[in-house]
Amino acid sequence: MVSTAALVAGVLGGACALATAAYVAPSVQRHRSHRGVSSIPLSEYLSFEARVRWQSLLLWLSGVSKELEVLPDADTLTPNVIRILGQNPSRMTLRGTNTYLVGGGAKRILIDASDGNAAYMKHLMQVCELARVQEITDVLLTHGHYDHMGGILRVKEKFPNVRVWKYLPPNGGDRTLRVSNAECELLGIKHLEDGTEFPVSTGANGSDTPTMSTAPFVLRAVYTPGHYNDHMCFFLDDTATKSERALFSGDCILGAGSCVFDSLKELMTSLKLLQKHAPRVIYPGHGPVVTDAQAKIHEYISHREQRENQVLEVLRKASDALSTVEIVNCIYKKLPFALQLAARKAVDKHLLKLRLENRVVVQTHATWFQAPTYRIAA
CATH class of the missing domain: 1.10.10 (Arc Repressor Mutant, subunit A)
Known part of the structure; x- marks a missing residue:
C-alpha cells in the first residue's frame, strides 16, 4: 500500500515536472527560433532566464509602497530621451526599473533592459513603433543586477544585431558578481571601458549613423562603483558646447529614497566624482526624474555622512x-x-x-x- 508521504511526494514531483516542462519548452523554442540568442549556449540561456525569473518573483513578493509617485508606463522626457518603466515594482525597485531609449532617429541606444517581463517588452516595442525606431543598436547596462540586465535576452530576440555592453571588473573584481564575467561573455556581453563614448543619433539631416565627429550628442560611460563594483553611470553630453546635460545614474542615485550599496567608501568617492561633473538633471535607475541634480547629489553625500554620525552616536551612548x-x-x-x-x-x-x-x-x-x-x- 502506498503511504501518504509517498503519495504527496509523487504529486509534488509530478507538479514540479509539469512546471519545469512548461518553462523549459517555450524557452528552448525561443532559443532556437531567434537569431539574436541562438549563439548563446542553451544551458546558459536557460540558467540565466531561470535566475532572472526567480529574482523577479522574490522582488514582487516584497510588495511596493503606495506612497511612491506613480510613473507612466512610457514618458518622453526630452526629444532625445524616452523613459520606459520596467513593469517590475517592488520595495527595492520602487515603481520599477527605469530604462531609457536615447536618440531621435530610427537607430537608438537603450540604457538598461529591466528584467524582460512581457509587460515591459510590450511597452518597449510600442514606444519603438510610435517613435519609428527600427533598430536598437546598443544596450548600455549600468550594472549586472537582474532588474537592470535581465531583459537582454528579450531585447536580443527583437533586435538580433544589438550590442550589449557592461563593465566587466578585471579578474571579476574583489567581490562576487551576480553574473560573472565568464557568463557575460557567454551571453554575448561586451566589456565597457570607463570613458567609452557612444555617438547619439537625433535623426536630423536624415543621418542615423553619426560618427564621433558629427554626432550632436554623445553618451559617455563613467565608472562609479559603490552600489556594486561593476556599476557605470552615463553622461549625455552636448558635443557642440561640451556641457554635460544629463546623468543616467543607474542605482548610484535614485529618484526617491536612498540607494543600497556594497561599498560605502567607493560610493562616497563616486558621488563626489559625479558632483564634480556638475550634471543639470538626473535620470535615475528607479524613481522620478531629478531636476536639481546638484542638490540631490549633495543630499546623498550628506545623508550618508549623517547616517555615519548616527551610528557613531548610538555606539557612544x-x-x-x-x-x-x-x-x-x-x-x-x-x-x-x-x-x-x-x-x-x-x-x-x-x-x-x-x-x-x-x-x-x-x-x-x-x-x-x-x-x-x-x-x-x-
Missing part, C-alpha cells in the same frame, strides 16, 4: 557593545521587514568603513549563535 540589529533598531523606526534587511546591510557597510578607519572596533566576533558586536575605538 551605549553602555555595552552593540550588534548591527541593535544599532538598526535605535536608528530606524517601524521599518517593513524587507527594508529592515536593507537597513542592516547599510549599517554593516558603515561599520566596515568605520573599522577600516580605526574609529570602531569589534568587541565580540561572530559565532554560530551570536552576531558580532561593535564599540567605539579607544
